[in-house]
Amino acid sequence: MIEVRNLYKSYRDRSQQKRYRVFENLSFTIPEGRNVAILGRNGSGKSTLLRLLGGIDVPDRGRIITDKRISWPVGLSGGFQGSLTGRENVKFVARVQGARGPALRRIVDYVESFAEIGDYFDEPVKTYSSGMRGRVAFGLSLAFDFDYYLIDEAMSVGDSHFKKKAKHALKDKVGKANLLLISHNMADIAALCNFALIIVDGKISSCESVKEAIKIYQAV
Structure with a gap:
């Protein structure tokens, strides 16, 4: 289980004069053993949330509570x-x-x-x-070997052969570990996930049905 409790996250804008708030007093729980889709429009905070969950970024306030081993974002080469x-x-x-x-x-x-x-x-x-x-x-x-793998559009890397190989490798991990997935490919979301978080205006709602979550996301 991963619990996010009373989390605040903001960044300074380019002028360094103002702060842009991404999340405010955010609380939610990811149930045990779920492969989670993170859905939201561009700029909604999906990648920020993933970095927070992976410990690459830290909240202004609040806590992320888990005893699970969480990966860095899969495919991250910046380091x-x-x-x-x-x-x-x-x-x-x-x-x-x-x-x-x-x-x-x-x-x-x-x-x-x-x-x-x-x-x-x-x-x-x-x-x-x-x-x-x-x-x-x-x-x-x-x-x-992690308990959760964070995936931020990682399956878009490479040619069609490598994309298939990458997707197959992730499917092999399912059952031994769980996924937290950001993707604009709804077929991948539907195939790999069984729980969804939907980000709208800095708020997160959870959905047990990925099919229903995709409908809500596409209607926003």
Whole structure:
């Protein structure tokens, strides 16, 4: 279970003179064992919510309460060091996560195989295309066992072959772990999720029926 209690989140605007409030006194609960779709229009706060749940961002006030292990957003490559190779970046993250010896080698081998970028895996990440970075980041996220995987449009990375591979890999995780998914592809939402959060004007409502949630979202 994940509980969000009395959460406030705001950002300063570009002028640094005013604050833009995303969420105010937000409270909701994600039930145990659900694969959750996060629905809302562009700019509604979906990605902000995902970052908060993953601990990448922090609320101004309020709490997020859970005993579950939550991933960083799957496919997030912003933390890669450009002068290091893909292999070196993967090793670094694996070590930070506590992997050593055979466990570290298993993670590196998994990411190298999953990303399918060939010799580029041993080239500096700054030479990668955005698609290549996304492939490595996606594989790196799935190389670890989390209770929840945060997915923010990650399945849009790469060509059709890789998209199918990525979707299949996520489906393999379902049952062993749960998903928190942002996607504009309603077919993916319907196929992967069994619970929904709908964000409208900074407020969140939950919906047990994903089919009904999609109708509400599309009507907003």
